[in-house]
Amino acid sequence: MTINHPTRRLAGRFAARLLGFATLAAVATLGAAPGAANAQGWSPTKSIKLVIPFPPGGATDVAARAMVQQLGNALGQPMVVENRGGANGMIASEMVFNSAPDGYTLLMATADTNSINPNVYTKMSYQAHEFRAVAPVAVVNFMLVGRPGLPAKDLKELVALARGGKLTFASWGVGSTSQAAMEMFKAQAGKLEILHVPYQGAAPAFQAVMAGQNDVMMAPAVVVIPALSKVTAYGISSPRRHVGASQVQTMTEQGFPVNADAWVGILAPPKTPQAVLEHVYKGVRAVTSSKEFQERLTQIGLSSAPDMTLDEFGKYMVSEITRWGETIKAAGITLNN
Numbered sequence: 286m287t288i289n290h291p292t293r294r295l296a297g298r299f300a301a302r303l304l305g306f307a308t309l310a311a312v313a314t315l316g317a318a319p320g321a322a323n324a325q326g327w328s329p330t331k332s333i334k335l336v337i338p339f340p341p342g343g344a345t346d347v348a349a350r351a352m353v354q355q356l357g358n359a360l361g362q363p364m365v366v367e368n369r370g371g372a373n374g375m376i377a378s379e380m381v382f383n384s385a386p387d388g389y390t391l392l393m394a395t396a397d398t399n400s401i402n403p404n405v406y407t408k409m410s411y412q413a414h415e416f417r418a419v420a421p422v423a424v425v426n427f428m429l430v431g432r433p434g435l436p437a438k439d440l441k442e443l444v445a446l447a448r449g450g451k452l453t454f455a456s457w458g459v460g461s462t463s464q465a466a467m468e469m470f471k472a473q474a475g476k477l478e479i480l481h482v483p484y485q486g487a488a489p490a491f492q493a494v495m496a497g498q499n500d501v502m503m504a505p506a507v508v509v510i511p512a513l514s515k516v517t518a519y520g521i522s523s524p525r526r527h528v529g530a531s532q533v534q535t536m537t538e539q540g541f542p543v544n545a546d547a548w549v550g551i552l553a554p555p556k557t558p559q560a561v562l563e564h565v566y567k568g569v570r571a572v573t574s575s576k577e578f579q580e581r582l583t584q585i586g587l588s589s590a591p592d593m594t595l596d597e598f599g600k601y602m603v604s605e606i607t608r609w610g611e612t613i614k615a616a617g618i619t620l621n622n
Contacts, residue, residue, distance in 0.1 A: 327560040329362040329388060335551070336367050336381050337393045338374030343487070344507045344587060348423045348549055349393045351581045352572050359568035373460065374398035375410055382411035386554040388561035391419065396462050396547035396605060404610040405460035407621050413606060416552040418599035419562055420569035421590035423582055425547040426506040426527050427466045429536065431517040432497045440519045440539045443501070447477040455490035455499040458483045460620055463490070465609055466503040466522055466545035468616040473541045503545065506530065507586030522546075528583050548605060550590065550598065566595050 335353060337346050349366055357364040369377035378398045384390035392398075399413040429440070437443040446452065456463035464481060471477045482499050484490035487508055494502045495515050503522065510529050520536035521527055522545040536543045551569060553562060572578055579589050593601060 327388060327558070327564045329360055329564075331389065332363045332365050333357070333360060333388065334365050334367055334390045335393055336369055336377045336390065338369060338377035338395070338398050340370040341368050344425055344505055344585070345393055345395055345549055347507070347585050348582070348587055351585070352422065352569075352578060355572045355575070355578070356568055359571045360565065373402060373405075373458065375402060375406070378402075378413075379410040381552070381554055382416065384554045386417075386557040386561075388553065388557060388565065390554065391565070392416070392552045393422070393549065394552045395425070395549050396609065399552070399602060400548075400605040400609040401460055401462055401465060401613070403606055404613040405618055405620050407619065412555075414603050415555040416602070417555060417557045417562055418595065418602045419551040419553055420566045420573070420595070421548055421550040421593055421598055421601075422569065422573055423549045423590050424588040425462070425549060426521055426523045426586075426588055427463070427503045427545045427547070428506050428509045428521045428527075428530070428533060429467075429470060429501060429519040430491075430494060430504055430509055431501045431519060432494050432499065433516065434497065435500055435517060437517070437519075440534075440536060440541060443519050444474045444477065444541075447474070447479055451478065451480060452500040453480045453482050455482050455484055455493050455502040457485070457487045457490050460613070460618055462545070462547045462609075463487065463503050463505075464618065465612050465616075466543075466547075467501075468618070469543050469545050469612050470503070470522065470536065470541065472612070472615060473536075473543055505586065506588075510586045523588075527586075527588065529586055546588075548590070548601075549587075550602070552602075562595055 335349055337349050339345050346368060353364040353366055369380060374397050378392060381390055381392040403409060403413045437446045454467050471479060484493060487505060490502055491504050491508050493499045506527050513530060518533045520539055521533050522536050522543040524544055526535055573590060582589055
């Protein structure tokens, strides 16, 4: 005869519950999506898309393509580059902003897309400060250059010339970093009256200066360095000289402290898990800290990005919105969209 003791019944029920919890945990583990972020980390299981917000051939595109193969190797999955130009980078930025926060769609962002646009456009299709910062990749330096034959031998003479008569400056559009960088210089030099002439792209604007159609331009070093002998370089708007053109003085050295360095970095959609960010960050840092990549940046006219942690880059990205915004608001640059 078997006695069904109450204590044994309770013990049996408790064991059944434990078995049920264990079964549920096992099912949850088996049912988890491959490559999903968790407390132990994240490992991608398919290719990762890096969206570039500008057409092929520009500084951002060149920097991205210089690193994608090595970055894919570091992350354990191939990277696919997709160019989505238009609306000063807003089309690509909106696409990535609204993408699934799973690590498989990233943005090769710039100061234009995430520092300038929020201060220039009256309506934004994405919230720049809500992107998750991953890692800085490079820095775009600007050089103030003049057309051939412009009667000013150095920066001080250029300022005197601008005060004595009307000059024009080219850029690749209203609200571009090129225009904002020139506005920084104008403010430092005493609010010079130099007429803005916007073009569709950095290359056409720089060509107009070389052809004598415009007087000056704040042009990316990546564009200027190959044609340095065809223009007059008045200074670089950076705290330090450029490795690829060390003979060009900084504007600060000449008495006009201007820092218009523009960042290039990788961002992820809002709400991307920390485990994903950390995995991609480690891969990016492994590539960007390599001697090979830094030499490649110098060859194409870019500078190495500062060494930042994930948290530091996130704070820097947000602070740059404020820094560029001060110049843009003072200059009254705005676009209705």
